[in-house]
Amino acid sequence: MQCTVIAETVGDSLHPITSQLIGAASSLGASPIVVVPGGIGSEEAASIDGVSKVVSVVGDCFSTFDGGAWATALSPQCNGVIITGATSNGREVAARIAAKRGVPIIQDVTGLSDGITITRPIYSGKAVETTTVSGDCVITLRANAFDSAGSGGSAAVNVVDQSVDVSIAVKEAINKATERLDVSEADIIISGGRGIGQKENFSHLEEVADIIGAAVGASRAVVDEWGMPHSMQVGQTGKTVTPSLYIAVGISGAIQHLAGMRSSKYIVAINKDPEAPIFGVADYGIVATWEDAVPALKAALSSL
Ligand SMILES: Cc1cc2nc3c(=O)[nH]c(=O)nc-3n(C[C@H](O)[C@H](O)[C@H](O)COP(=O)(O)OP(=O)(O)OC[C@H]3O[C@@H](n4cnc5c(N)ncnc54)[C@H](O)[C@@H]3O)c2cc1C
16 A cells, blocks of 8 residues: 655654654555655654655745645655644645545544544544545544554655745744643643632642643633633644543533543543543542642652
8 A cells, every 4th residue: 555654843853743653554554655844854754664765855835834835845745545643734734735636634533444444533522433445545643543653764765855835924933832841742741720720820730740741731711711822722622632641630521621632541630529521531530629639649749
């Protein structure tokens, strides 16, 4: 099967999701070509196991993100089943490439098997859709839903200069609203909701996060009402995350919040209300106020 993985980059290196995309392609029996926008991290991509070739696409349009220009520059290098990450940039490029090539697109995929049979959550995670695709298509894969490929590859790197007209001139791209680890990149997330009481109390979650190397997330209620950065918001209208561990503190577990985090590997909920819906998806639940539970958690983690 012909398969192309479009690498995801962050700053001047590969985003960890790239290795997961390659791992997913390999699980289908493919030896993917990896197309690297702007050539960032090409050598690193070439060293990932299972990669048949790296195409490093360079050109002026890659200085900042412009989905239209990137799709125009990358599309000629893609063939067969085209895989990107279901990140905001990945989704945009994927949709534009699918439209250019007149092939179907399936977004936010969490399972792949031979055939190709594709599964993905729909209706805010309440149901799982299974689709079988024959022929070329574009699929975007949810972060952390697939195992990373190993290292040890030694694929050749071809450089292609693919300058295209930029339709939108992006003057400045601000990657992060804060210096803290982003929820979409983190393996552990501790999120706070309205039950935290006030914005300043997020410092308690940040202290726990610093001990365990976690990112700090938030429900929409606190993003809207307390002006927390939208980049922290987890849920239907925020980010979809799949960390190994998601700790929800003072979050009720509305369906729109669950849509963004219910596929986390382990979910821990801290809530004073034993009837809170978050306990319905939690692997471990602590019925307590955060004022009691978070300091105890911090003390226990500090002593490890
Ligand atoms: C179209 C649409 C899109 C949406 N998108 C999103 C989204 O992307 N993400 C999102 O999160 N929401 C989203 N929402 C909002 C969602 O419906 C909820 O309103 C929101 O998630 C509630 O946030 P919360 O859990 O922080 O607050 P609440 O629902 O008010 O829950 C607060 C919780 O804190 C607990 N609590 C109170 N005090 C304490 C204490 N001292 N210690 C411990 N626990 C305590 C309470 O028991 C309660 O369960 C969306 C809504 C709509 C209509």
